[in-house]
Amino acid sequence: MKWSEGGAFMGIDTAFERLLEDFMRYVHIERQLSPNTGRSYDQTLRQYAAFCRDHQLRSIELASARRYLYALYDQELARATIAQKVSCLKQFGRFLTRDTDEPNPFDGLKAPKRQQGLPTFLVPTEYERFLDAFRSSDTLGNRNVALVELLYATGMRVSEVVQLDLRDLATDHSYVHVYGKGGKERIAPIGTFAKDALELYLPSRDPVAGHEQALFLSHSGRRLTTDAIRKIMKKGEQLVGKHVTPHALRHSFATDLLERGADLRAVQELLGHASLSTTGQYTHVTTERLRHVYQQAHPRA
Incomplete structure (x- = not known):
């Protein structure tokens, strides 16, 4: 081979x-x-x-x-x-080489400089159209709406969402206990729309759950995987005309908070970022959007 x-x-x-x-x-x-x-x-x-x-x-x-x-x-x-x-x-x-005096044999490798691009995100009107792709009255429709709403409402990583168990969800569904990178834990508040979507989904989850404790399940009653969630996202892409990943919803969450005046450090905590500089990328996004609005609206732009 x-x-x-x-x-x-x-x-x-x-x-x-x-x-x-x-x-x-x-x-x-x-x-x-x-x-x-x-x-x-x-x-x-x-x-x-x-x-x-x-x-x-x-x-x-x-x-x-x-x-x-x-x-x-x-x-x-x-x-x-x-x-x-x-x-x-x-x-x-x-x-x-950690227990020797020998040099790291790969120290001379150079990583390519990363291209700096603005993260993909959805504005609120795009998000509403995107969400419409998942609305239906069946069990999978309820699950998909609850999944998308939770991603957008909390800014969780897709790897964090698939780890969620029922016990991580507060009894009143107002917040969720998130297990992030490097074993770090945080509490993520859940907004009204996501809470309502979860309350609609949970009763339809129970008949297929068996002993499985995962919050989001496949049609066969097993824990939903990250690949499965990415495939679910593709269903709504045609309605918004752009590639939408679970991470794009995380970007949308952060961008919307900052545009509405949220403190950068508070957004850092909500996202589970170890460094404030990582969260700072979203300030470039909001500045770019403001520049676009200015050029479209100002008579002398």
Whole structure:
């Protein structure tokens, strides 16, 4: 089997496999990184090992890693994707040399500069049209409306939503207990519209739930996955004419709060951002929207 981006990689070097297993234990147990990050690290390192095998390269070597990155550039992968892979290799090298005086073999790798773009978001009128795509009187319709409303009302990440259990929802449905990145927890208030949607969905959830405690369930009664939620989002894209992901609803949540005068630090807490600078990207969004309104409305713009 030849190396290719995104495939399944088998038969990598046995010694590298042992190092990878040790690293993944370190990632999950000591670093306590999220399952999604762990899966990404595992996929990247297996892909890199397969590339080295197919090109007869030494795997723990800077020159080999650079050739791997050149191959990714040739495939025209997104800069953010390549930057993530560089970070993974550097973390792996740091792990390999953490109890020695040896330098990190991957320290010389350079991540591409990320293109600065404004995050995708929906204005309130677009959100209403988007939500219309999910309205129906059946169980899945109630679930989808409740899911979309909760994402928009709380700004939760899709990875946080799929982890929610019934017990994380307050008895009066006014707030939800969220488990975020790095084991951080926060309380997210729930607005009236999302609360009403949840109260409509929950009775229809019970008949298919069995012993499953997840808040959002598939039609077969299992916990809804992140991939399933992204597929659900696609249903409303034609009504708004733009690509809408769960993260776009998170952006919409933050943008709408800031445009209505919310304090930046309060928005930081609601989003679960570790750094205020991360939240600060939304100030650029609101400034851009104000500039657009000005140019459309002012007679001398």
